Structure formats: structure tokens, C-alpha cells
Amino acid sequence: MRQIRDNCASPTRVAFALRELQQHLRHPTTATILCAVALVLTIIDAFGLKDETTLAPHLIYMLVMVWVTYAIGFLVAQTFGAWLSSTRLSGLVGWLVQGAVAGVLILAAVLGLNLLAFGPVPPADMVSFAPSVIGATMVITVTLQRIHDIGVEPDQNPAILERLPFAKRGRLLSLSAEDHYTNVRTDKGEELILMRFSDAMKETAPIEGYQVHRSHWVSRSGIKDARRSKDRAIVTLTDGTEIPLSRRYLPTLQKVGLLPAPRA
Incomplete structure (x- = not known):
């Protein structure tokens, strides 16, 4: 267990991941895509918040949500995911484990943001809310990893x-x-x-x-x-x-x- 912890969260790996994240988020393409996703989610009212808040706070909420969850997923892939790739937990099992870790962290971030914006999530709603967030994160993780493994276009290899x-x-x-x-x-x-x-x-x-x-x-x-x-x-x-x-x-x-x- 100690070896796993050291490999996943070594100061060098974490510092490298944070620097990569900073550079990645500063890239115009990344920033544009994340802002566009937040705008689309606001317009279609993906989380059913239209009756809870006005347009401007709704958009701000979505911007924070998209950027924070994306950053968490990126950091998990750069640290925990990098360690998984060097172990026997590779392929689909490794992707699912990475997705589950990212899902739990993203769930905590979403709950924290909701607590600040709207108050605590009722216990009854957590029964469906928590599995849906973790499950969606796992599906997205596997999908993105699969796209990565297919590779780039032949002329870019x-x-x-x-x-x-x-x-x-x-x-x-x-x-x-x-x-x-x-x-x-x-x-x-x-x-x-x-x-x-x-x-x-x-x-x-x-x-x-x-x-x-x-x-x-x-x-x-x-x-x-x-x-x-x-x-x-x-x-x-x-x-x-x-x-x-x-x-x-x-x-x-x-x-x-x-x-x-x-x-x-």
C-alpha cells in the first residue's frame, strides 16, 4: 500500500501533473471548449437549475463545475492513471479503476460546490445522485482512453x-x-x-x-x-x-x- 501511495503521489509526479494542467488550461483551444461545454449545459438546463437561479449565476455555476471536474479528471489521469499503466491493472480494468477514483473525487467536488450554491443534497437524492456521477465519470474515462489508444491519424504517427x-x-x-x-x-x-x-x-x-x-x-x-x-x-x-x-x-x-x- 505504501508503494502504491508513493508511486501515485510522488512530489515529482504531482508537480509535473500540476504544471501540465496549468499549461493545458491556458491553451486557447482547451479554454474555448470548456467554456462552450458550460454554455451548452446552461442552455439545455442539464442539471434542472432553471427554476433555482437566474441565467448569470447558472452560467457561473456551470463554468466552475466544468473547469473543476475537468481538472480533477486530468490530474487523476496524470498521476494515478500513469501508475496504473505500469501495473497489471491495465486495459479495461485499469480504466474502470481510474474512472472510479476520478468519480469519487469529482463527486466530492460536486457536492461541495452544490453545498455552497444550493445547500446540502437530501439523503434521498444521494441514492441516485452519487452512482450517476461516478458511473458517468467511469464511462467518460473509458471512452476517452479508448479514443487515445486507437491513436492519432496515420500521418501523425x-x-x-x-x-x-x-x-x-x-x-x-x-x-x-x-x-x-x-x-x-x-x-x-x-x-x-x-x-x-x-x-x-x-x-x-x-x-x-x-x-x-x-x-x-x-x-x-x-x-x-x-x-x-x-x-x-x-x-x-x-x-x-x-x-x-x-x-x-x-x-x-x-x-x-x-x-x-x-x-x-
Whole structure:
């Protein structure tokens, strides 16, 4: 249990998730979509609040609700979901567990917001209210994860994956130089290809990632944790693989929030 807690809520992972969330919410597309969703929910009176409040407070309530619940779901996916992907609880079971965790947290947020806006939810209403919120969150989580696993359009896939056997073409995690070969690691396995490391890194676009060592490159989505261990630093991937981080590349990971800045 302690190991699970440490993996899910390590300071590095949480700080990374919070920084990702901040950047994500600041993106114009994200902000526009969330505001549009809140507006639509207000117009169709999704929660039956038309008789409880006027238009302006109704819209404000929906804006807060949409942004808060979205933020919770995002943080759960970046922390708890990242840990699940490296355990046996993968696939549908993992998605359901992640959805249940997000659902409970979102339920608490919704109840808190309703308490401030309208007062406590009557016990009789909780019988149907709580399961519906958690259930809806689980369905949304599984749906979004399924869409993610289907992948992006073929012309957006990194070219490096086309060099792998079909069974190993999964989510790109890392590249490692081995003599004249490059070891390509995905969430479906790894494969040695006859290719220079520098050329292999060029074929990772449009996947965001970082060179962390003269012989290693890691994708941003494949990083589970980054930490200092005595006189060296280590990046841990979502599949448990540990990759050394050289001093030359420390500033890069510090800049994106994966490693804390050195103490003065």
C-alpha cells in the first residue's frame, strides 16, 4: 500500500501533473471548449437549475463545475492513471479503476460546490445522485482512453514506429543507442533497429520528448518519475525501465518541472 501511495503521489509526479494542467488550461483551444461545454449545459438546463437561479449565476455555476471536474479528471489521469499503466491493472480494468477514483473525487467536488450554491443534497437524492456521477465519470474515462489508444491519424504517427514489427507499434516510450543500433521501446515491447541514434531521434516527431543522455531519449508521456539518487539522476518510464539522466540535460527536465531546481 505504501508503494502504491508513493508511486501515485510522488512530489515529482504531482508537480509535473500540476504544471501540465496549468499549461493545458491556458491553451486557447482547451479554454474555448470548456467554456462552450458550460454554455451548452446552461442552455439545455442539464442539471434542472432553471427554476433555482437566474441565467448569470447558472452560467457561473456551470463554468466552475466544468473547469473543476475537468481538472480533477486530468490530474487523476496524470498521476494515478500513469501508475496504473505500469501495473497489471491495465486495459479495461485499469480504466474502470481510474474512472472510479476520478468519480469519487469529482463527486466530492460536486457536492461541495452544490453545498455552497444550493445547500446540502437530501439523503434521498444521494441514492441516485452519487452512482450517476461516478458511473458517468467511469464511462467518460473509458471512452476517452479508448479514443487515445486507437491513436492519432496515420500521418501523425512518428515515423520510427513504421520500422517496428506491427505487434510492437505502441505508444513510444524511449530510444537508446546500442553500438550501431537503436533500441526502440514502446508500451508493447522493444526492438533493435539498424539506425543511428541521432537519426532515430529525428523520426520521433510529432511526439514530444527529451534527450536525457548522450545515448537515451524519452517521450514526455512515457515518463513516470524523475529523481536524483546520490550523485546521479534517474528517469523512470511507465513500464518501470530506469534510464540515467546526465548532468548536461538536467536543466531541460528542471525547466519543464520534472526535476526540482537545485537548492541554493
